[in-house]
Amino acid sequence: MSDEGEMTGGEDRPLDWANEPHMSSVDTIMWRGDTDRRMRGTICMLEIYDCSPDWDRLVAAHEWGSRMAPRFRQRVVDSPLGAGTPSWAVDPDFDLHYHLRRIKLGGDGSMRELLVTCEQLAMTALDAARPPWEGTLIEGLPDGKAAYFLKAHHALTDGLGAIIGLAQLHSPTREHNPGKPQPPSPDPVNIGPLDLIGRQIGDEIGRIPHRVDLALKGVRALTNPRKALSSALRYGRSVPRVAGLVSPPGSPLLAHRSLSWRFSAFEVPFTDLKAAATAVNASINDIYLAGLIGGFRIYHEKMGSPVDTIPVAIPISVRRPEDPAGGNRIAVGRLAGPVGIADPFERVLTIREQVRLARHEPAVDIFNTLGSVMAWLPGTMLMQFSGAASQNDLQASNVPGIPWDTYVAGAKVERMFPFGPLPGCAMMATMITHNGTACLGINSDGAAVTDLELFAECLIAGFGEVLALAADDGVEPGVLRRVE
Template sequence: MSEPDRPLDWANEPHMSAVDALMWRGDTDRRLRGTICMIEIYDCAPEWDRLIEAHDWGSRMAPRFRQRVIDSPFGTGTPSWAVDPDFDLHYHVRRMRLSGDGSMRELFAICEQLAMTALDPGRPPWEGTLIEGLPDGRAAYFLKAHHALTDGMGAILGLAQLHSTSREPIPGKPQPPRPEPVTVSALDVLGRQLAEEVQRLPHRVDTTWRGVRALAHPRRALSTALRYSRSVPRVAGLVSPPGSPLLAQRSLSWRFSAFEVPFDDLKAAGKAARASVNDAYLAGLIGGLRLYHEKMGRPVDAIPVAIPISVRRPEDPAGGNRIAVGRMAGPVGIEDPFERLLTIREQVRAARTEPAVDIFNTLGSLLAWLPGQVLAQFSGATTQNDLQASNVPGIPWDTYVAGAKVERMFPFGPLPGCAVMATMITHNGVACLGLNSDAASITEPELFADCLVDGFNEILALAADGDDPRAAGTMRRVI
């Protein structure tokens, strides 16, 4: 008898990593909810029955979507994942129709409301909503999930494998069976956590011993210790520039906006300064914030900026979070776009090479033992950021869902106390930029959107020939 089909090798670890756990515990504070979102725009409405079947198949291919979180009795340590015996697609997959003018503005307003609604911690932490009623028979799909499931790179790896490459059904796909529920109690989780701590003891003893042995070369040991100790405050955000007074207010209200940028032109703009496409992306964002501050009559020289740094290795399992934090002093006071891009390039390089860049992963196994209420007291590491920005490679080929073609994919990260969260993925040659802004921080959203377009166009112009500035592409605002 042949072996049954097997699910994907994606997010199949039985318990959270320490970083996943820290994100999960952040929900103790409503301001720090770790909900990540994606809005997909389809060229037509997908067939509903096929869409339900696709979710059933996808949740068998990636059983993490059938698993709920089981925590210890004290809400400390790393939680476990276990197949939900009450898993019900009828709860997780919803359907609705726009009741107004069917505009993108109406669509995004609905998605904002869905995003601000907390996920049920007693169920697998994700929800999908098909939204019909867009002009010309088009539709949208809104997916929200908890960041503890995966980082941006892991999410794209999963979506790339779960989306179809054909509008028509593909015969012969693997059909793994539905995963069987496994009974895991809170006490089981605690026992597993304690056993892991015992297993870590030899490693911690070895690390301590290597530290003692390093004292045989005191000058070298002192130099290493000083470099690391100087790096820790920078990585932790303790020596960031002060936040902008213009962006100082925080609330529980999220506001989405979306933009399209020609990816090749953004890449060429970075190349013009021997910088990366990510540097050019950051320069566009910071340029937009510079213009917004000027037009609001509140210019500043720098703002605190945080960027995720992927520490994912080829041997790491897909799914989960494999990220560190980089800190920058966003140069909003630099008017010249070329100089701004060069400054950002050097700051990003410095952030990536900080000795303590991976400190939260290093200390994560200890921090995870703190209850959520205690961890919330350290939220200043994120609430002092005016901008957090992430750039994730997207899917470079046509993708389909239940007979509908995916035209655009707009990602939206959470607002862990920052003023603006920017996320960009590339889909078929177009850089799709999603901004989640705190409504109390960005009080003039229309002006901010205009400034962002102008800030990116300043950077895109660097890709043009000197004699013909029209050769460069321009950013387009979607909403």
């Protein structure tokens, strides 16, 4: 959070971000995921600063930011029944001293030492009785640099929502701006169990007209039985694919799962990704996925365990312009990652077609559609379903970043590396483009990817294959670089 924000004046009121008083059904499913420690939904962001920010300014920035975005002062209030959608309420005991920490990096101060520290911070559970986030300033990096590690629960927001929020809370200048809005501290809210249950019942009553309308549409559809049957069959066939109940078998090499997270970070100029995408008439996301899967191919070959496909999941944003910022507005796309395809051009085209089909699955939004029902399932039952449907070898996300220079308490943000959770998968890869540099954060299960150094080499080689496609247009190919 910055002591400036993107704004230079205006009304003293909070941002229009993450201001819904209740969780959505998808948020609820993510929150209940903590019932199983292997499904813990902690999302993280590591920012690298060109210098150590002023501590007093940083503290003031968080105090200001928590007034601009009151969600950072809100805790989750769940039903005593452990079912239905929880509410958000301003914590009457909000204590910034708990949420904001300051440490000095030990060891040799290297990027590897920094990532090890961040792994340990990330694997520590968030306190469910407090607002679900923690921020840590990490000093002691070489050349006077510093880092900031923010972790939060995925129920708070998805990746795009997080960037929308950070873009407004970071500053476009190094200097302090005394003219920024100053909204008052939000009033504490106490929600009793009966209040919450009453709200949940009211929500369900409010959904009755929508469900009746769906039923009437179904009845009217029967006037054309052939068309209705065809649509029902298409949707029915789509559900198992979207839910992950029908997917390629996982790689035996990556079969083990644990509670151990391992971080690694890479970067590549965005222009290099764009050049490769332009050369083969593909999207940046296609190139990104092809580079990742190419890394998996080379890793399997070097480990003497080649496979043809691996199960891959990608988030598909269903966020509309009229949707409120914050929260989760995502669906899930399933791919059969073509690990067996050595030709990078063919691999990109195969992925492009699979992504196109995944985006147009009839049941692509099933978790948002059925979420209001699933939210009433007990956490243990919900996690049994989620665990059976989430054994992916790779989950990959690509989120647009902030395309301008940003500052925090006088320090310039040089890089932003995102790290997603491991909801039953062997690896979570997340890419954010920060001011012209594509920053890739890899979170691997320590029991699944047993040789992380070798995998890093393979990933660089896999991206090298697809980035070399730019040479077809006479462009010098780029190189993925490990940050260490």
